[in-house]
Amino acid sequence: MTALPTADDIAHLDATDPLADLRRRFMLPDGEIYLDGNSLGVASHDAMAALDMAARKEWAQDLIRSWNSAGWFDLPVELGDRIGALIGAGPGQTVVSDTTSINVYKALHAAIGLREGRNVIVAEAGSFPTDLYMAEGVISTLPGMSLRLEGREADRIEDLIDDHVAVVLVNQVNYRTGALRDVTELTRIAHGAGAVVVWDLCHSAGALPVELDASGADFAVGCTYKYLNGGPGAPAFIYVARRHLGQVDQPLSGWWGHARPFAFETGYDGDPGIRRFQCGTQPILSMRALKGALDIWDGVDMHAVRAKSMALTDLFIRLVEGKCSGLGLTLTSPRDPQERGSQVAFAHDDAYQVMQALIERGVIGDFRAPDVLRFGFTPLYLSFADVARAADVLMEVLESGSWRDERFAVRAAVT
Amino acid sequence: MTALPTADDIAHLDATDPLADLRRRFMLPDGEIYLDGNSLGVASHDAMAALDMAARKEWAQDLIRSWNSAGWFDLPVELGDRIGALIGAGPGQTVVSDTTSINVYKALHAAIGLREGRNVIVAEAGSFPTDLYMAEGVISTLPGMSLRLEGREADRIEDLIDDHVAVVLVNQVNYRTGALRDVTELTRIAHGAGAVVVWDLCHSAGALPVELDASGADFAVGCTYKYLNGGPGAPAFIYVARRHLGQVDQPLSGWWGHARPFAFETGYDGDPGIRRFQCGTQPILSMRALKGALDIWDGVDMHAVRAKSMALTDLFIRLVEGKCSGLGLTLTSPRDPQERGSQVAFAHDDAYQVMQALIERGVIGDFRAPDVLRFGFTPLYLSFADVARAADVLMEVLESGSWRDERFAVRAAVT
Numbered sequence: 089m090t091a092l093p094t095a096d097d098i099a100h101l102d103a104t105d106p107l108a109d110l111r112r113r114f115m116l117p118d119g120e121i122y123l124d125g126n127s128l129g130v131a132s133h134d135a136m137a138a139l140d141m142a143a144r145k146e147w148a149q150d151l152i153r154s155w156n157s158a159g160w161f162d163l164p165v166e167l168g169d170r171i172g173a174l175i176g177a178g179p180g181q182t183v184v185s186d187t188t189s190i191n192v193y194k195a196l197h198a199a200i201g202l203r204e205g206r207n208v209i210v211a212e213a214g215s216f217p218t219d220l221y222m223a224e225g226v227i228s229t230l231p232g233m234s235l236r237l238e239g240r241e242a243d244r245i246e247d248l249i250d251d252h253v254a255v256v257l258v259n260q261v262n263y264r265t266g267a268l269r270d271v272t273e274l275t276r277i278a279h280g281a282g283a284v285v286v287w288d289l290c291h292s293a294g295a296l297p298v299e300l301d302a303s304g305a306d307f308a309v310g311c312t313y314k315y316l317n318g319g320p321g322a323p324a325f326i327y328v329a330r331r332h333l334g335q336v337d338q339p340l341s342g343w344w345g346h347a348r349p350f351a352f353e354t355g356y357d358g359d360p361g362i363r364r365f366q367c368g369t370q371p372i373l374s375m376r377a378l379k380g381a382l383d384i385w386d387g388v389d390m391h392a393v394r395a396k397s398m399a400l401t402d403l404f405i406r407l408v409e410g411k412c413s414g415l416g417l418t419l420t421s422p423r424d425p426q427e428r429g430s431q432v433a434f435a436h437d438d439a440y441q442v443m444q445a446l447i448e449r450g451v452i453g454d455f456r457a458p459d460v461l462r463f464g465f466t467p468l469y470l471s472f473a474d475v476a477r478a479a480d481v482l483m484e485v486l487e488s489g490s491w492r493d494e495r496f497a498v499r500a501a502v503t
Numbered sequence: 504m505t506a507l508p509t510a511d512d513i514a515h516l517d518a519t520d521p522l523a524d525l526r527r528r529f530m531l532p533d534g535e536i537y538l539d540g541n542s543l544g545v546a547s548h549d550a551m552a553a554l555d556m557a558a559r560k561e562w563a564q565d566l567i568r569s570w571n572s573a574g575w576f577d578l579p580v581e582l583g584d585r586i587g588a589l590i591g592a593g594p595g596q597t598v599v600s601d602t603t604s605i606n607v608y609k610a611l612h613a614a615i616g617l618r619e620g621r622n623v624i625v626a627e628a629g630s631f632p633t634d635l636y637m638a639e640g641v642i643s644t645l646p647g648m649s650l651r652l653e654g655r656e657a658d659r660i661e662d663l664i665d666d667h668v669a670v671v672l673v674n675q676v677n678y679r680t681g682a683l684r685d686v687t688e689l690t691r692i693a694h695g696a697g698a699v700v701v702w703d704l705c706h707s708a709g710a711l712p713v714e715l716d717a718s719g720a721d722f723a724v725g726c727t728y729k730y731l732n733g734g735p736g737a738p739a740f741i742y743v744a745r746r747h748l749g750q751v752d753q754p755l756s757g758w759w760g761h762a763r764p765f766a767f768e769t770g771y772d773g774d775p776g777i778r779r780f781q782c783g784t785q786p787i788l789s790m791r792a793l794k795g796a797l798d799i800w801d802g803v804d805m806h807a808v809r810a811k812s813m814a815l816t817d818l819f820i821r822l823v824e825g826k827c828s829g830l831g832l833t834l835t836s837p838r839d840p841q842e843r844g845s846q847v848a849f850a851h852d853d854a855y856q857v858m859q860a861l862i863e864r865g866v867i868g869d870f871r872a873p874d875v876l877r878f879g880f881t882p883l884y885l886s887f888a889d890v891a892r893a894a895d896v897l898m899e900v901l902e903s904g905s906w907r908d909e910r911f912a913v914r915a916a917v918t
Contacts, residue, residue, distance in 0.1 A: 115563040124567045131563035139788065143554055147735055148530040148546035152539045152867065160735065187783025189757030190605065197644075213769050218758035218783065221771040225754035229612075229644040237769070311784070320562055320575065320787035339640035342604030343633035352872055354628050354652070356636040368602025368633065369726070372735035373554065374786030452567065457767055 092410045093403065093476070101399065101472040106392050113384050114317075114469040120450040121474045121481075126263075126291060126431050126464025127454050129317030129381070138380025139319075142373055163375045164323075164344070164366055170382045171316065171325050174390060175289060175308065176299035182327045184312065184375065185366045188290055190340065191309040191326040192222040192257065194365055195286040198328065198336040199255035199307055200230065202284055206254035207232050210283070213239030216263045219288055223257060229339075246277050253283040260298065261291035261429030264456050266401075266421040268292070268429050272303040279304065290314060293325075295397060295430035295466075297390040300327055307332075315430065315466055316385075318378030326365050334360045342367035384468065396467035398425035400475055401432050404463065407479035408434065415486035420460065431464045438491065440499065445491035451481045507825045508818065508891070516814065516887040521807050528799050529732075529884040535865040536889045536896075541706060541846050541879025542869050544732030544796070553795025554734075557788055569787075578790045579738075579759070579781055585797045586731065586740050589805060590704060590723065591714035597742045599727065599790065600781045603705055605755065606724040606741040607637040607672065609780055610701040613743065613751040614670035614722055615645065617699055621669035622647050625698070628654030631678045634703055638672060644754075661692050668698040675713065676706035676844030679871050681816075681836040683707070683844050687718040694719065705729060708740075710812060710845035710881075712805040715742055722747075730845065730881055731800075733793030741780050749775045757782035799883065811882035813840035815890050816847050819878065822894035823849065830901035835875065846879045853906065855914065860906035866896045 093101075102108060115131045116122065122130060146154040155161050164183045172182035185191070196209065209223050220235070227233045236253075238245040249256060256278045261268050271287060278285045284306040292298055294315030300308055308327040312318035328336060337358065343349045344366035347359045358364040402425055408417065417434040436442050436459060443455040453463040465475070485491055508516075517523060530546045531537065537545060561569040570576050579598045587597035600606070611624065624638050635650070642648045651668075653660040664671060671693045676683050686702060693700045699721040707713055709730030715723055723742040727733035743751060752773060758764045759781035762774045773779040817840055823832065832849040851857050851874060858870040868878040878893070900906055 117564055117566060122566060128562075128567045130566065131558065136558060136563070139554070139558055143546065143551060143734075143792070147543075148551070149532055151532060151537060151545065152543045152869065153862075154735070186601065186605070187757070187785075189759075189783035190601065190755065193755060217761075217767050217769065220769060221756045221758055221761065224771045225756035228752070228754050228756075313784070319558075320569070321784045321790070322788075323786060324783070337643070339643050340605065340608060341636045341640035341643075342602065343636055344604075346632075346636065350872070352632050354632065354635060356639045368604030368739070369728070369736045370602075371738060371786035371789030373737075373792055374789045375736070377558070377788055447568075454567065457765070 092407060098472045098476045105396060105472070107388070107396055107467055108471070110384060110388070110468045111471065116469060120452055121478045123451065123453045123463040123465065123478060125466035126314050126462070128320055129314055129466065130469055131319070132317060132381055132384055134383045135317065135319060135377045135380040139373060139377040142376035160372050163372070163379065164370055165363060167375065167379055167382065168325060168362065171293065171312065172327065174385060175293050175327065176297065176301050176303070177327050178301055178330070181330050181333070181362055182325055183362045183365050184323050184325045184378070185370055186324060188288070188309050188311045188324040189218045189222050191324050192219050192286065192288070193226060194326060194338040194340055195307040195309055196223060196226045196255060196257065198332070198338045199284045199286055200226070200233070201337055202332065202335065203254035203282070206252055206283070208234055208236055208252045209255050209257060210236045210245060210248045210253050211238070211257040212245060212259065213237040214262060214264065215257070215259055216288065216290065219257055219259070245274070249278055249281045249283055251282055253281060256283055256285045257288070258285065259288040259291065261295070263291055264460055264462065265433050266429045266431040268422070268427050271298065271305060275304050291429050291431070296394045305329060312378050316378070317381045319374055319381065322374050322378045323370055328362055328365060333362060338365060340367045344368055393467045397430040397465060400465040400467060400470060400472065401425060401428060401430065403472060404432050404465065404475045404479060407476060408482060411479055411483040412486055417486070430466070431462060434461045435459045436461055441496040442485060442491045444496035445485045445493070446482060449481050449485060451478045507822060513887045513891045520811060520887070522803070522811055522882055523886070525799060525803070525883045526886065531884060535867055536893045538866065538868045538878040538880065538893055540732070540881035541729050541877070543735055544729055544881065545884055546734070547732060547796055547799055549798045550732065550734060550792045550795040554788060554792040557791035575787050578787070578794065579785055580778060582790065582794055582797065583740055583777065586708065586727065587742065589800060590708050590742065591712065591716050591718070592742050593716055593745070596745055596748070596777055597740055598777045598780050599738050599740045599793070600785055601739060603703070603724050603726045603739040604633045604637050606739050607634050607701065607703070608641060609741060609753040609755055610722040610724055611638060611641045611670060611672065613747070613753045614699045614701055615641070615648070616752055617747065617750065618669035618697070621667055621698070623649055623651055623667045624670055624672060625651045625660060625663045625668050626653070626672040627660060627674065628652040629677060629679065630672070630674055631703065631705065634672055634674070660689070664693055664696045664698055666697055668696060671698055671700045672703070673700065674703040674706065676710070678706055679875055679877065680848050681844045681846040683837070683842050686713065686720060690719050706844050706846070711809045716744070720744060727793050731793070732796045734789055734796065737789050737793045738785055743777060743780060748777060753780060755782040759783055808882045812845040812880060815880040815882060815885060815887065816840060816843060816845065818887060819847050819880065819890050819894060822891060823897060826894055826898040827901055832901070845881070846877060849876045850874045851876055856906045856911040857900060859911035860900045860908070861896060864896045864900060866893045
């Protein structure tokens with residue numbers, strides 16, 4: 089075993105970090121190390137300024153005129169294109185609207201419409217659950233359609249894809265383990281069987297390079313409140329490959345997806361472009377905070393983000409395994425950084441209590457039932473010193489047994 | 504014709520207005536008379552304070568913990584109950600989530616599920632269009648279902664309701680004319696034919712007393728950014744009568760509608776209560792602004808709101824008809840205030856240009872194609888003096904012909 093990095097090594101990593109300057113744009117919580125950006129990203133001065141402008145000027149002073157003068161009307165497609173640039177999507181294929189769950193519903197219906205006569209949706213038993221729940225909802229309205237799950241009907245998703253499959257719904261990064269899938273390869277396999285793929289990018293957008301267009305992707309969805317730092321519950325995005333636009337439909341056919349929404353026509357005539365995947369009026373205050381947050385990404389190289397992400401997560405694994413040996417932790421994330429997103433998960437028999445004790449000590453991660461300590465690493469605002477300190481605190485908590493205190497055993501509503 | 508009210512009469516109306524004190528809680532635009540609260544309600548100090556708290560404290564400082572500590576998790580049902588109190592709905596039947604369009608989709612599916620074997624949706628050709636578009640979306644996934652429209656298949660909606668009809672989707676207040684329907688009477692007729700009703704309350708919630716429970720209503724939806732002043736695009740609400748809860752389902756079955764959303768189960772098990780009508784994570788910043796805006800309603804008597812609304816709209820009609828005779832206006836709203844919501848519409852051949860000229864003079868209403876000048880009257884922040892001044896400006900614009908200036912002929916994207 090090689091020696092653990094020293095304080096000097098850590099300082100050197102921070103001193104040579106090309107993304108280090110971005111940290112000052114964020115409002116990091118005082119005295120805490122926030123390793124939960126994969127659940128809710130940190131606020132930024134940019135987001136606050138945008139939100140103030142939206143609330144105090146655009147809403148309070150300009151009111152209804154802001155739909156034109158402040159560009160509210162085009163925010164969904166404007167923000168869609170800006171997110172598109174971060175996920176390898178050319179303009180006009182991505183729109184910000186609604187929630188990830190709603191967008192899964194739209195994408196599945198659109199995908200199934202492209203593959204009439206096929207009657208299977210393939211997904212993962214280990215998927216973030218709402219994707220499966222939405223697939224169930226789609227199936228409830230389409231008699232004869234059924235769901236096949238990796239981890240239930242077969243171990244590998246590839247083995248479930250045959251010529252009955254209309255669509256494969258799959259997470260690029262697993263929300264519990266951080267395991268990373270190869271978008272290009274799975275898309276190739278699905279296309280080879282005549283199926284299309286809906287990628288859930290919730291845990292990859294803003295965390296690593298996603299090359300949707302280059303991968304031949306069909307559909308993707310994702311949230312904007314994790315690595316994109318758009319604010320709590322900020323609206324989600326949906327991507328539809330240009331070659332499918334004009335050929336796809338989805339049943340959430342609200343007025344914002346109409347080709348002429350302000351003509352107030354009686355019948356629906358869907359926009360031929362990505363606007364068809366809009367539905368109703370979006371929450372503008374939340375959209376404007378997201379717009380501010382996206383300003384931070386101007387000029388950021390996603391490959392630099394990925395390099396730092398791998399370095400941060402590698403460092404955390406090395407330090408934790410080096411310092412917490414024999415203290416009940418088992419790495420459940422892939423050890424190879426190429427197979428891992430920007431998070432690290434350790435199993436522990438009393439993960440809930442350990443996480444509560446960590447939070448009390450100012451290291452904020454989260455717990456995922458039944459036994460996962462999950463730590464997210466956002467390269468835009470975390471330092472290597474943060475990572476080293478977090479590993480030390482974890483060691484202290486485990487060595488001292490402080491997590492056994494009964495006050496850590498009471499579970500809050502949302503964990 | 505009786506004499507028009509004098510300045511003294513107007514002053515007396517304001518001096519004796521029991522709601523006059525509420526005006527100071529709003530951030531009214533400087534030097535303008537805002538008669539567009541039925542499109543986007545005015546900002547309030549309460550909403551701004553709530554938004555600041557949500558952004559600067561709950562998000563920026565407390566981050567992920569705010570799901571518990573700031574009550575974010577329960578906001579949809581908390582705000583649902585508060586709106587419920589304004590629309591005659593007892594607790595546990597209303598939830599704030601998504602958009603009106605999405606909620607129409609949920610409600611229609613749930614309603615149709617209650618009436619298996621019936622295959623007709625009745626709606627209005629003059630409906631706000633998104634309701635019809637969403638009905639089309641529902642029909643696209645349910646073969647054999649069809650749409651019958653008042654104004655197309657019959658003049659009166661009552662004449663379309665027979666034993667083939669599963670659900671009647673209807674606006675309580677017409678978005679163009681302001682015509683008001685009797686909820687109790689139409690619900691009685693629909694129930695008599697074995698159908699259920701989905702009420703769209705977008706133009707009535709917060710404008711007049713709605714007695715959902717007492718009317719025997721089944722479902723209702725509505726937005727929160729008009730008379731409830733929740734902010735641009737603030738999330739919408741959906742009401743499901745208690746007697747239907749536990750028996751209804753809807754296909755947007757996201758994790759927030761699960762009985763145990765944070766157990767991360769593979770299969771969907773919908774909450775038996777109103778939470779089942781949630782889907783994904785809501786935009787918290789917009790939700791919190793709405794929460795602030797709803798504080799203003801504490802202790803407000805909706806019957807006083809209605810009395811002032813009728814007085815404001817009556818005054819406007821009297822003054823405009825008295826002062827603008829022969830200038831090309833035709834009242835298209837019901838003249839009887841009992842049959843009218845809180846808005847007044849006049850037709851004019853060049854309504855778009857006239858409205859632009861009014862806006863330039865500081866009287867903000869809106870235009871609805873092809874020929875409608877629409878004025879909304881929000882009793883919480885408008886004075887009778889505002890109404891008198893607006894009528895004077897309208898007279899001045901029409902008399903002078905200033906609206907004929909070519910700069911008013913260019914249409915903006917959103918009108």
